[in-house]
Amino acid sequence: MEILGKSLIGFHDSRSTTGPFSAWNPASGEKIDATFYSASHEDVEGAAKAASDAFSSYARLAGRERASFLNRIAARLESMVDLLVARAHAETALPEPRLKSETARTCSQLRLFASVIEEGSWVSARIDHGDSERKPLPKPDIRSMLHPLGPVVVFGASNFPLAFSVAGGDTASALAAGNPVIVKAHPAHPGTSELVGRAIRECVREEGLAEGVFGLLFDSGNEVGAKLVQHPLVKAVGFTGSIKAGRALMDLAVSRPEPIPFYGEMGSTNPVFILPGAMALRGKEIASQLHASFTLGGGQFCTKPGLVFLPPQHSSADFLPEFQAKVARSPKFTLLTSGIRDSYQREIQSRKGRSDLALVAEGEQPASGNAFLAGVAAFQTDVPGLLRSPDLSSEVFGPSSVLVHFSNKRELLDAARSLSGHLTATIHGTEEDLREFSDLVYLLQNKVGRIVFNGYPTGVEVSHAMIHGGPYPASTDSRTTSVGSQAIFRFARPVCYQDFPDSALPAELKDANPLGIWRMVDGKFAR
């Protein structure tokens, strides 16, 4: 499959020749073959118009018809896994096994949403029967269910070229709910994006859908994304990336004449709390596994544990030497882009110069060269230090983490209370620790979207109960998740029908329940 470097506007390729850019190979620091062109103003208009035109037919498809579309995309991506992995590896330097499993995850996400809409109960149908005899006024018949919002813009993420990009979770959930999708490709992996985008386009054609159900726009800068978020025909946005970019786009979304939902999954430091009992029992093992977690994928996961609370010294005697040794023996990592590498290096240099932080250890340091290489670095401080410098709890994207020593329970709770929103928090403890620190669990409920017990935050299960989100700035909307089947709720809104004849109601709300879905009928769940 040849890479053309053109944005996909429905079934047409963009004719823009402006804003040319290339992908870079992070391992060599060199440009990769094809030239990509930034979408023009006409491309943005064309994609928005096509998506809006497609909405009325796509939204009205039955769940099983949209499921067939999602399943077809999954099968198509699977059939081209080698091509995808090779291209994504060249553009991101992420290891091939990881990219293979990321492709599998992308396909299983699409199939999860397909199964949800095929089953159909996700629309949260509710029926309150009327009562014409009620006094003083007759009671009307009221029935509600979820409907899609309209065209959704999805921003591809740099660190997941497949699972959080063109056919990733945001796209899958928005398409599942019945919304056309326009993806703004991440410029760090445009070739991978184009391959996936063309695959989706073929599926649109083969399923006989309106061409505007899917579009893909390239841009070397920020302009296309900003225009999309502000476009009157766009009704919601899904974003994964930095706090700075996410907040800037959110500000555009909410200051439109018609504000729209903006779902930004942004930065997180994912605090880990090691409680005394667990430290005494498993200090060495935790040190080793924590090292593996914070350096996984070069520390470029939004769930990387970047802040680790350690109990008073005597119980952590095994932890520190092991952790230090693991860090010191760490190989250097290839980061995704030169921009990520540069800001990582800058932040590590700055942290090395701080008087309120001490270097615990660092790994192999890269020699100067073209590749986007970085070395592992770990720091330490104590709770008073963290409370004086809350910026220490902000995210450093790359293979670095900060250990924070606490001297007693009160200090630990103060530190937890001082945290802003994060995607996850992790507690290592015995059941006795949990009883002793029960206030910690309660505090963390109000700070994060997921609390992990005796595990590690990296690795996000894609399932019905998963919550990948959290209070600001972890996400811009803590009421939602961007991973797992509940992500579909982001792209739908309820509508109710009063005193409608059965024949004019959507199938989900008809008396006979022809789809056999779970509904709340007169306040009780029934099928």
Added chain:
Amino acid sequence: MEILGKSLIGFHDSRSTTGPFSAWNPASGEKIDATFYSASHEDVEGAAKAASDAFSSYARLAGRERASFLNRIAARLESMVDLLVARAHAETALPEPRLKSETARTCSQLRLFASVIEEGSWVSARIDHGDSERKPLPKPDIRSMLHPLGPVVVFGASNFPLAFSVAGGDTASALAAGNPVIVKAHPAHPGTSELVGRAIRECVREEGLAEGVFGLLFDSGNEVGAKLVQHPLVKAVGFTGSIKAGRALMDLAVSRPEPIPFYGEMGSTNPVFILPGAMALRGKEIASQLHASFTLGGGQFCTKPGLVFLPPQHSSADFLPEFQAKVARSPKFTLLTSGIRDSYQREIQSRKGRSDLALVAEGEQPASGNAFLAGVAAFQTDVPGLLRSPDLSSEVFGPSSVLVHFSNKRELLDAARSLSGHLTATIHGTEEDLREFSDLVYLLQNKVGRIVFNGYPTGVEVSHAMIHGGPYPASTDSRTTSVGSQAIFRFARPVCYQDFPDSALPAELKDANPLGIWRMVDGKFAR
């Protein structure tokens, strides 16, 4: 019960003596006895701090404990219905029978939410069991449920001194979900607000809850509301009122360092579409009932039908004369405030002077005097006129409505397509009309929160399926409702627990399901 005019900061009364103001009797245009004082900066700080302090204990109460609190408030309000109705009547001039039924509605709302949290399934518990044998990685155990957000600020509405004010739907749903509430009282009915606020405070005391679970702040202007919305300890806002005020507050909420959810239920013109079959069958009857609906409560309902589409003349021969006669025989109405009366008069004068609108008829006009009186006025235009002047579809708060003649189906669909968001749309039609105009139903699904068939939009049933919301500007968040039991979801967010021991899980997520609630277990609903 004496009225003191003081804000309620937990169990204490404000000592502020600044910004004094009074309630006005709309029927006489005269001030009513007591003086009220605007909350001070310290009052705002005190209320926010008390609410935040109360959150940790209140959020952790079992559903049945919070239900007992809500049921107690309902019983207390019922026990003082005569006092409430008398004071509210003096402050709003709304008829006593209406205020009596509004009190009953307020109590039934509180009891509806009590029943929802007592039953418990609203927390949307989900359990995905782990599998330690899964390859290549073990599958973790993941369990999610909804938790409250934190202190919620509620703005009382002028037009529902009880059901959308101090103990109204926003307060009931926020308290039900486990959030402390600070109400900013509407200055048009401060005495009613104080009576209800003191009643809630007594219930807080009698239930042994933390004092910050409820607070009530007065203000003659906008400053207290703006401070509350921007306060770092406040986590969500519920508002019912004008687009102008709602948007200004929303802009504050989303531009905070930590943006928070803002639920504004704002303006709506509630278009009514009378289709040819229904017009031929029931033209005269519809004219009469529509008149009753748009003048109900002096036209001061957010669901007032302010835009009525009429089919070509020959079938509406019965409609117009009846409508005209009803309007001409309309008595004058007392509006809620002098501000509402002034802007109503201004808008009616302006509409009378427009060349793109014709006066259909007007009712009895008030003589000059102190009372806040206004006369009924109805106008007409055609679809091309409406499309040229989209401002004709914006809300006029008061007893006025606009008839819009359409000449064919295409024109009607164009008009529907041109509408912005509304709370409701209404279709009068036969089943044959519905088949013929099926595209209209689809179009309206994307424009409103509720579609009424062969009825009238005024009168909002409080039930499980009701949706009172809609695309902007009807509301600032179309994914939610401010009426009905689904309103509770506005004030909660999901949290998931990974690999937690059963003993440390909330009761809702324990294996044994001790609360007997409906849950999604491994993708299937079960109890």
